Amino acid sequence: QVQLVESGGGLVQAGGSLRLSCAASGRLFSTYNMGWFRQAPGKEREFVAAISWSGSSTFYADSVKGRFTISRDGAKNTVYLQMNSLKPEDTAVYYCAAVATNGRTWYFSDRTSYNYWGQGTQVTVSS
Numbered sequence: 001q002v003q004l005v006e007s008g009g010g011l012v013q014a015g016g017s018l019r020l021s022c023a024a025s026g027r028l029f030s031t032y033n034m035g036w037f038r039q040a041p042g043k044e045r046e047f048v049a050a051i052s053w054s055g056s057s058t059f060y061a062d063s064v065k066g067r068f069t070i071s072r073d074g075a076k077n078t079v080y081l082q083m084n085s086l087k088p089e090d091t092a093v094y095y096c097a098a099v100a101t102n103g104r105t106w107y108f109s110d111r112t113s114y115n116y117w118g119q120g121t122q123v124t125v126s127s
Contacts, residue, residue, distance in 0.1 A: 001026060001116075002024055002025060002026045002028075002029070002032060002098050002116045003024070003025040003026070003116075004022055004023070004024055004025075004096045004097070004098060004116055004117065004118035005022070005023045005118055005119070006020060006021065006022050006094065006095065006096050006118040006119065006120060006121040007020070007021050007023070007121060008020040008021050008121060009093075009094060009121030009122045009123045010122075010123070010124070011124045011125075011126065012086055012123075012124070012125055012126070013125070013126050014086060014087055014088055014125055014126065014127050015085060015086065016086050016125070017082070017083060017084045017085075017086065018083045018086065018123060019080055019081070019082050019083070020036070020080065020081040020083065020094055020096075020121060020123070021078055021079070021080055022034070022036075022078060022079040022080075022081075022096030022118060023076075023077060023078050024077045024078065024079070024098065025077070026077075028100070029074065029077040030053060030074050031053055031100060031101050032053055032098040032099060032100055032101070032116075033050065033051070033052055033053050033098070033099050033100075033101060033106050033108065034050065034051050034053075034070075034072060034079045034096065034097065034098050035047065035048075035049065035050040035051075035096070035097045035098075035099075035108060035109075035114055036048040036049045036050070036070060036079075036081045036094060036095070036096060036097070037094070037095045037097060037111055038090075038092035038093065038094045038095065038123075039092055039093050039095070039120075040091060040092040040093075043092075045095065045111055046061065047061050047108070047109035047110075047111070048060070048061055048064055048068065048081070048094070049061065049064065049068055049069075049070040049081060050070065050108035050109070051070045051071065051072055051079065052106075053101050055071070055072050055074075058070050059108050059109065061109070063089075064083075064090075067083065067084050067085045067086075068081060068082065068083050068084070069081070069082040069084075070082075079096060081094070083123070086123075086125045087125060088125045088126065088127045089125075090123060090125050091123060091124050091125050092123060093120040093121065093122050093123075094120060094121050094122075094123055095117055095118055095119075095120045096117070096118040097111070097114035097116065097117050097118070098114060098115075098116040098117075099113055099114045099115055099116070100115075
């Protein structure tokens with residue numbers, strides 16, 4: 001069982017930066033693949049970024065590639081999402097998600113591949 005708590009959201013002007021954190025409980029954090037998703041009002045929850053259990057592989061949605069960076073710190077049981085050059089269209093609730101490595105294929109951009117979710121943190125980018 002993993003519990004996820006996001007933090008770091010807020011209001012920022014276009015062009016600014018924010019760093020989101022996702023703190024995970026549980027001693028098996030290093031065995032979980034992690035992802036960030038976001039959901040804007042009236043829209044489906046969409047993939048943003050993901051990182052493998054080892055940290056050796058990272059993946060990004062085209063809309064954030066080159067602006068966002070996902071990373072993880074095993075010692076702190078935390079995953080980060082550094083967001084730079086923010087745009088108004090990045091406004092959404094951002095969710096952290098986790099799935100245990102279980103030998104099955106990990107579809108990193110598919111939200112149904114994850115079975116643990118945080119409560120979300122609001123990011124608002126003003127123009």
